[in-house]
Amino acid sequence: MATSKLQTELLYPDLEAALEAADLEGLKEICDTVAAEDLAEMVGRLGDLNRAVFFEKVSEDKATEIFQLLEVAVQKDVIEAVSNQRVAAIINEMDPDNRTALLESLPSNSTRQLLSFLKPRERKQAQRLLDFPKDSVGRLMTPDFLAIKLEWNVERVLDFIRRNGEDKETLNDIYVVDDRGRLLDDIGIRELLLAPPEKDIQDIMDRQFTALPANAPEEEAIQAFKKYSRRTALPVTDEEGYLLGIVTIDDVMDLAEKETTEDIHKLGGVGALEEPYLALPMSQMIKKRGGWLTVLFIGEMLTATAMSFFEQEISRAVVLALFIPLIISSGGNSGSQAASLVIRAIALNEVSLKDWWTVFRREILLGLILGGGLGLIGLLRVIVASRFTNTYGDHWFLVALTVYFSLIGVVAWGTLIGALFPLILKRLGADPAASSAPFVATFIDVTGIVIYFNIALLLLSGKLL
Amino acid sequence: MATSKLQTELLYPDLEAALEAADLEGLKEICDTVAAEDLAEMVGRLGDLNRAVFFEKVSEDKATEIFQLLEVAVQKDVIEAVSNQRVAAIINEMDPDNRTALLESLPSNSTRQLLSFLKPRERKQAQRLLDFPKDSVGRLMTPDFLAIKLEWNVERVLDFIRRNGEDKETLNDIYVVDDRGRLLDDIGIRELLLAPPEKDIQDIMDRQFTALPANAPEEEAIQAFKKYSRRTALPVTDEEGYLLGIVTIDDVMDLAEKETTEDIHKLGGVGALEEPYLALPMSQMIKKRGGWLTVLFIGEMLTATAMSFFEQEISRAVVLALFIPLIISSGGNSGSQAASLVIRAIALNEVSLKDWWTVFRREILLGLILGGGLGLIGLLRVIVASRFTNTYGDHWFLVALTVYFSLIGVVAWGTLIGALFPLILKRLGADPAASSAPFVATFIDVTGIVIYFNIALLLLSGKLL
Numbered sequence: 001m002a003t004s005k006l007q008t009e010l011l012y013p014d015l016e017a018a019l020e021a022a023d024l025e026g027l028k029e030i031c032d033t034v035a036a037e038d039l040a041e042m043v044g045r046l047g048d049l050n051r052a053v054f055f056e057k058v059s060e061d062k063a064t065e066i067f068q069l070l071e072v073a074v075q076k077d078v079i080e081a082v083s084n085q086r087v088a089a090i091i092n093e094m095d096p097d098n099r100t101a102l103l104e105s106l107p108s109n110s111t112r113q114l115l116s117f118l119k120p121r122e123r124k125q126a127q128r129l130l131d132f133p134k135d136s137v138g139r140l141m142t143p144d145f146l147a148i149k150l151e152w153n154v155e156r157v158l159d160f161i162r163r164n165g166e167d168k169e170t171l172n173d174i175y176v177v178d179d180r181g182r183l184l185d186d187i188g189i190r191e192l193l194l195a196p197p198e199k200d201i202q203d204i205m206d207r208q209f210t211a212l213p214a215n216a217p218e219e220e221a222i223q224a225f226k227k228y229s230r231r232t233a234l235p236v237t238d239e240e241g242y243l244l245g246i247v248t249i250d251d252v253m254d255l256a257e258k259e260t261t262e263d264i265h266k267l268g269g270v271g272a273l274e275e276p277y278l279a280l281p282m283s284q285m286i287k288k289r290g291g292w293l294t295v296l297f298i299g300e301m302l303t304a305t306a307m308s309f310f311e312q313e314i315s316r317a318v319v320l321a322l323f324i325p326l327i328i329s330s331g332g333n334s335g336s337q338a339a340s341l342v343i344r345a346i347a348l349n350e351v352s353l354k355d356w357w358t359v360f361r362r363e364i365l366l367g368l369i370l371g372g373g374l375g376l377i378g379l380l381r382v383i384v385a386s387r388f389t390n391t392y393g394d395h396w397f398l399v400a401l402t403v404y405f406s407l408i409g410v411v412a413w414g415t416l417i418g419a420l421f422p423l424i425l426k427r428l429g430a431d432p433a434a435s436s437a438p439f440v441a442t443f444i445d446v447t448g449i450v451i452y453f454n455i456a457l458l459l460l461s462g463k464l465l
Numbered sequence: 466m467a468t469s470k471l472q473t474e475l476l477y478p479d480l481e482a483a484l485e486a487a488d489l490e491g492l493k494e495i496c497d498t499v500a501a502e503d504l505a506e507m508v509g510r511l512g513d514l515n516r517a518v519f520f521e522k523v524s525e526d527k528a529t530e531i532f533q534l535l536e537v538a539v540q541k542d543v544i545e546a547v548s549n550q551r552v553a554a555i556i557n558e559m560d561p562d563n564r565t566a567l568l569e570s571l572p573s574n575s576t577r578q579l580l581s582f583l584k585p586r587e588r589k590q591a592q593r594l595l596d597f598p599k600d601s602v603g604r605l606m607t608p609d610f611l612a613i614k615l616e617w618n619v620e621r622v623l624d625f626i627r628r629n630g631e632d633k634e635t636l637n638d639i640y641v642v643d644d645r646g647r648l649l650d651d652i653g654i655r656e657l658l659l660a661p662p663e664k665d666i667q668d669i670m671d672r673q674f675t676a677l678p679a680n681a682p683e684e685e686a687i688q689a690f691k692k693y694s695r696r697t698a699l700p701v702t703d704e705e706g707y708l709l710g711i712v713t714i715d716d717v718m719d720l721a722e723k724e725t726t727e728d729i730h731k732l733g734g735v736g737a738l739e740e741p742y743l744a745l746p747m748s749q750m751i752k753k754r755g756g757w758l759t760v761l762f763i764g765e766m767l768t769a770t771a772m773s774f775f776e777q778e779i780s781r782a783v784v785l786a787l788f789i790p791l792i793i794s795s796g797g798n799s800g801s802q803a804a805s806l807v808i809r810a811i812a813l814n815e816v817s818l819k820d821w822w823t824v825f826r827r828e829i830l831l832g833l834i835l836g837g838g839l840g841l842i843g844l845l846r847v848i849v850a851s852r853f854t855n856t857y858g859d860h861w862f863l864v865a866l867t868v869y870f871s872l873i874g875v876v877a878w879g880t881l882i883g884a885l886f887p888l889i890l891k892r893l894g895a896d897p898a899a900s901s902a903p904f905v906a907t908f909i910d911v912t913g914i915v916i917y918f919n920i921a922l923l924l925l926s927g928k929l930l
Contacts, residue, residue: 035675161658162660166659171659172697193630193654194626196627208500226718230697232714249695250695253694254694261809264728264729264732267733268802269805276810276815278816282827286834290834290838293876294838300798301846314779321789322772323769324789330758330762330765332794333734333758333765336734340730341738345743348726366751370754373758374758377763378762437732441797445794
């Protein structure tokens, strides 16, 4: 079973056939041979009707296991398609952290309905988790962890795990708490497995642990897992150090991926999408894209305004108009480069606000060098073309110089704005990625036109203008 | 010790002071109180000289532990600054996967030198790992895993782990192999901890496992960990199913982050950087950015060529020039949006080649709707402005219509190209992200000018033109 991909491709038609024929034997056989993650992938691809049949017909345990592996968007579809009785069974059995993720994504009346399906203990737990602020560590948390006392020895702990570990989300870490439930240490299962059975827990403890505050933004969980990259779970405490739950790596990885997607979309000038590209309804897509596109369009209308100030100059020297797209787009491109580098560096904590001066110096120098290089190409192009055509008129050399100096100015300006704008946004407490490259480009288009025509006026006054 | 951040901030000056005063006692105390990851973060911030002192003065074990937690770029600096004897001690003790990552990033003569520092067993192992193709799963692998036989029972396995687990990279998964070393199953430590000690391993086995082929591209490892998101290690086998090693999640997370950074940089039109933004030398930065910028510039020069064909029209109706930046940038923006959505969707496996027709239909419809919306704004702007100024002349309504239809055409065209170009690149076996938004925008700038002037000719011939 080296590649599970092949296997799922082969079994998918069998799964569909079994569901359509209501062949319970065949369905059970497929469920027993395929890994849960692969089965979930297949179920995700099924049509709505077949998927509903799947969740009605498999065992409650299997239904819950597979349900939890689906994307929240698909989970919502399943809930609508399946009987209330089945929904109740599934959400009562779900891991508390996955349950929170589902509940918080539903409209409030659906959340209330699902909560009413829960047994008293589960309902109380779900309510408590939903009480944490949206996008906080508390919302990511599961209270299903293993807590031990420091007076125990290794043998007793292993015995405790054997008897109580079944429904815990991870056994990779065990938590030592005091009599009142305050966290004293976390112990990796590795320590327990390597220690002699009679060793006391307090002799294993190093009292070095990193706990996430329940009210902290979820971003902190992502950063912590990046740093402690071999950890699969981290404990969550309240202000007084009471152990409330744990956050597991799978949820944090999903979250990190979602944040990266948001960053990439923002860089492309799209509002963050809540659902996968193909699943998003057209109306949502128009809203997410139309909004930003309109803002950029209205900003870009200033280019027409700026150019109308120079209408006289253009009519006197049409040749100037020819280079406008070239010059402003070069500024835009260099700005996009700088913006995407700095935005990513901020996201990776490689650059922070205090580095602004270093960034400023680097980028202004880079802008001048890159602009000088492009300017030279532009200069040569006009000079060479003037040997063969008369497009650039008698004053071709002055036109060439205008292009040259404009490129230096616009590229240096674009580079600087692109690099500093994300830092300014961060300083203002906004998301640096929201300075999406097209936004910088629009700004540079408008200002680039002003730079270009002013250089032209300077060099060509009395000649062409 | 709820927040380690605070602690490292407080202790950093102490660490610097201890190193400058060569205070070995103080140094040892800091090393003993701070978690390795936090210490590594502090060491990463030290100046070159202090860092060298740190690695010379701490114990070999500590030096190795901290060294492995540093970025490869910093590791290289350390190697140059520290005595050969210390370097030899560290690289002999390193985990094999981290060692490969370091060795493969060095110039070949440095790699040879480091290999010569290794003890025979380590050297052989390192050589074997380096023999796998660059960017393959084999290069990510560590051969330090725990293999057991299916005849054993749980108690024997736990005993085996206690005696042999010390230098293994993870104890979260144990591997069952046959007498010749072929992989039969992987067993999570959870199963072992929950099972009664006398239970036989073969009764725990489900023979369901996912192994990564050693020669597969590393991308496969990233995808596998995303899918099996609760796994912290996956086994690696050769074509015949022999267990060669394991890949652990920390290395794969680093890799995934690196790939995302590359995608974001490519979207911004920058060649992938090998080092963090601030660490990259200017010369490299110029190369990485100048290359693409030049390519885009040369492409964009076609806008001047395209416009020169319409020089007559511009001189007759200068008003047409005013809208060029607005119209082509709207096409560029809608293209960037579509490109970044589709590139990310491909990276997340939400969209594949077989979806091209769905993408095509969606995007052409979206392009027409979005273009229609922007066109309407443009139309209104010209109509309203014409009430107050004479910028748009007598034929202002025809100019308004030209703007309207051009926006619909250019935005629909931009949207379509932006969405399909990444798919075409993927079809050709290239990286979809390499169709970086500015590349699409450049293409649309040039073609947008042609669309605009043709619509103008159609509507304004005999009137303004």
